[in-house]
Amino acid sequence: MAISRRQFFRGIVGQSEGRQRIEESRTSILDTYVRTNLLPYDFALTAEQTDELLAAVNIAIQPADNEDLFTYERRQKMNQVVEETLQPWREEFWKAEEKRREASILVRDLLTVETTPEERDKLQQRFHIPYPAVLEDEVARQIEAWLAGLPNSRVAGCDEEALRDLVFSEIKSWC
Numbered sequence: 001m002a003i004s005r006r007q008f009f010r011g012i013v014g015q016s017e018g019r020q021r022i023e024e025s026r027t028s029i030l031d032t033y034v035r036t037n038l039l040p041y042d043f044a045l046t047a048e049q050t051d052e053l054l055a056a057v058n059i060a061i062q063p064a065d066n067e068d069l070f071t072y073e074r075r076q077k078m079n080q081v082v083e084e085t086l087q088p089w090r091e092e093f094w095k096a097e098e099k100r101r102e103a104s105i106l107v108r109d110l111l112t113v114e115t116t117p118e119e120r121d122k123l124q125q126r127f128h129i130p131y132p133a134v135l136e137d138e139v140a141r142q143i144e145a146w147l148a149g150l151p152n153s154r155v156a157g158c159d160e161e162a163l164r165d166l167v168f169s170e171i172k173s174w175c
Contacts, residue, residue: 027058029069038082043093053085096152099163103147104140106167111136114168119175126174143167
């Protein structure tokens with residue numbers, strides 16, 4: 001039985017669409033597994049980091065069409081890829097957290113030594129603080145919140161002098 005060109009090309013296109021759908025389904029299943037079982041609980045990933053991690057797992061785990069996605073060897077390989085990818089980000093996160101804790105100590109020093117009474121009054125007005133005794137605690141809390149919004153790489157890369165300048169410039173901008 002002869003087939004027309006139209007039927008021939010529909011068959012080719014249909015087959016590649018089916019393969020693509022199967023591949024997308026496998027990728028989705030792997031992504032779901034990684035997201036639910038292998039993402040860290042001790043720190044948060046950015047969207048870009050999550051995408052990079054998922055791409056690394058998908059590159060490392062490429063099963064054939066009829067193979068099981070979750071054999072013991074594949075799960076071990078996924079775990080290894082995830083841990084190797086996460087390790088630098090985890091170290092950067094903990095280093096940044098240490099710098100953020102150091103910043104609250106710097107705030108107290110900066111407020112007592114390098115700010116004028118007028119600047120402290122402006123800070124009190126900005127944060128609606130009626131008593132000067134709690135100003136240091138509130139500014140330290142605000143600096144911690146501000147530093148939490150900065151990327152870990154920026155905060156972790158600061159030495160003591162750079163962190164001091166960063167915190168001081170932010171406090172001055174609030175005055």
